[in-house]
Amino acid sequence: MLLTGFFERGYAARDFSNFDAQSQHLLVRHDIDMSISAAHEIASLERDIGVTSTYFVLLRSELYSPFSESGRTDLMKLAELGHEIGLHLDASLYADEATALDEAAAWECDLLERLIDQPVRIISLHRPVQSLIDTENTLGGRPHTYQRRYFSEIGYCSDSRGEWGHGHPFEHQAITNKSALQLLTHPIWWTGEAANPTVRLDRFLRGRHETLGCALAENCSIFEMGGKV
Ligand SMILES: [Zn+2]
Incomplete structure (x- = not known):
């Protein structure tokens, strides 16, 4: 399993609110783009090896609904396994303007909090445009995973489109430097x-x-x- 390889290299899993950029801390992030049940499968595997991570869920997708019976059941199982639930926000659904996006983020977080009956403390953006990446701004009063401190001030590695576009994570400079890394995976590429x-x-x-x-x-x-x- 990929995560085990990180631990063998001296890394420990941490969450977005508790890590040190200069330490071997791994921020494990999963963006649920297609299937909450696939996310649940990964969440169980992580639990088996004692890892808790953060799963980001879309509220307004054509591919699944966290408000459906099966969607909410799977989402609550993630939380019961000890994982954090964050909002995966599709900014393209809103006006391309800072205030509108901020209000949309707050609105979606409120809906998600009502759905899962627990606080939503962090956001990740779904397919963000360049202007939303590597910024300092918060969204809906919450941090988001493309802020500098999570994105450019530590290592960042993603499996978008089912492959490691910028090299395998173990070859990342952060691993060589023994510093923190945000690892983004999408459950659809890792199940079945x-x-x-x-x-x-x-x-x-x-x-x-x-x-x-x-x-x-x-x-x-x-x-x-x-x-x-
Ligand atoms: Zn996404």
Whole structure:
């Protein structure tokens, strides 16, 4: 497991509110872009090796809903395993203006806090534009993971699009320097049978299609009569 490799190199998992940039501290972040159930699978594996990390959930995605019965159940399981839940904010849904985004962040955090009945202490941005990266500003009165202290003042490594775009994390300069690193992964790339990113996405799509088929059958007898589930 990837995390074990960090621990073998002397790293310890810390959360975003409690780390030292000059120490071997690993900030484990998961952005839930596609599936909360995939996140739950990772969360259980982490729990087995004594790691707690932060999972960031989208409230306004076309791909899943944390407000659905299964979505909320999986989300609450993450919290029960001891992981932190943060907001994954899609800034593209709001006006490209600082005050509007700040208000949107506060609004979404409030909704998420009501949903999970616990404080939301940190935000990560979904596919942020360059102007939102490497800044000092807060969002909705909370820190966010692209602030300098998490992004450029420590190491940063991400598995976006299913690959390590800037080299494997163990080759990162922060590892050589024995300093802190933020590791971003997306659960969809790490669950189920190993496969390339395209195959994984296809598998995800087929799973969603099946779920939608079941939901349609439950909600509309015409679909069931059509015999397709
Ligand atoms: Zn995202």
